[in-house]
Amino acid sequence: MKAILFVGHGSKDPEGNEELAQFAKRMTKGLKTDIIEICFLEFAEPDLPQGIERCVARGAQKIVVVPMMLFAAGHAKVHIPMAILQAKRRFPEVTFQYKRAIEVEERVLPILKQRLASFQTKIGVETAIVLVGRGSRAREANSDLLKIARLLWEEIPVHWVEVAFMGVTEPLFHEGMERCIKLGAKNIIVLPYFLFTGILIKRMQRFTEEWQKNYPERWIEQAPYLGIDDELISVFQSRLDEEVSKSWTWESLSRQALEQGIDHHHHHHHHHQHES
Secondary structure (H helix, E strand, O other): OEEEEEEEOOOOOHHHHHHHHHHHHHHHOOOOOOEEEEEEOOOOOOEHHHHHHHHHHOOOOEEEEEEOOOOOOHHHHHHHHHHHHHHHHHOOOOEEEEOOOOOOOHHHHHHHHHHHHHHHHHOOOOEEEEEEEOOOOOHHHHHHHHHHHHHHHOOOOOOEEEEEEOOOOOOEHHHHHHHHHHOOOOEEEEEEOOOOOOHHHHHHHHHHHHHHHHOOOOEEEEOOOOOOOHHHHHHHHHHHHOOOOHHHOHHHHHHHHHHHHHHHHHHHHHHHHHHO
16 A cells, blocks of 8 residues: 655645645546645644654555655755654654655746746846745755746846745845846846745735835736646656655665754754844
8 A cells, every 4th residue: 555645834824735735636636546645844734743644544555755845945855854764663664755846847947937927018128037935044945946047037038037035044035126126127027936825925925015015116016826737746746756866765864864953953043043
């Protein structure tokens, strides 16, 4: 008996959690799997240990864990591997397979272009796009967003694509917007690099509206987030089909999780000291 366990970030906004559930349901239509469960890392239930328990209770002998995440940040590199390692000790008879997050994936570019399609008349040399991510303490995750911004910029005729984050790291949303204004953008399209709706998407929408009020002589609008898109479903399905690479073994993952867990804790502590 094989189970697929989809792991979402989790949101304080029930709408975001419901979107993950709908996305997982759409994804699993074509999958020949006995057991399908979803769980969340925070703000919603079931949590990851409960998700694993549910799979085991339903008779799973193999559990394939799929992070429903855009980047391999702290959750994908530390929290999920650590939870699986604990579950491996608890359920030694069950085998686990852990899949990759989306990371830098060119097949996401057509989806982003589609999200910009309704603003076609505004695309041009006086236009800036602000690609907005969640923000992470993992530098690779943050640099991946910059790489995606560059790949997007190569494909659309705008003057520039800025990157900003909703928290944790810089440049923050308002800094990305200020830069576009200073560089003379007449039109600014805010493009959220998020899978699902939630508190941050709604906050971003409010910020965008405030910027439009404060700069009435400019045109400022927010594009839709990625959402439940067939192309995105096929990207996640390709992650499911991937053979796990040698660098993605339990030994290396557990070592990395422990190292990064310590490192993550240190940064976390430092970061909050800095804020207080």
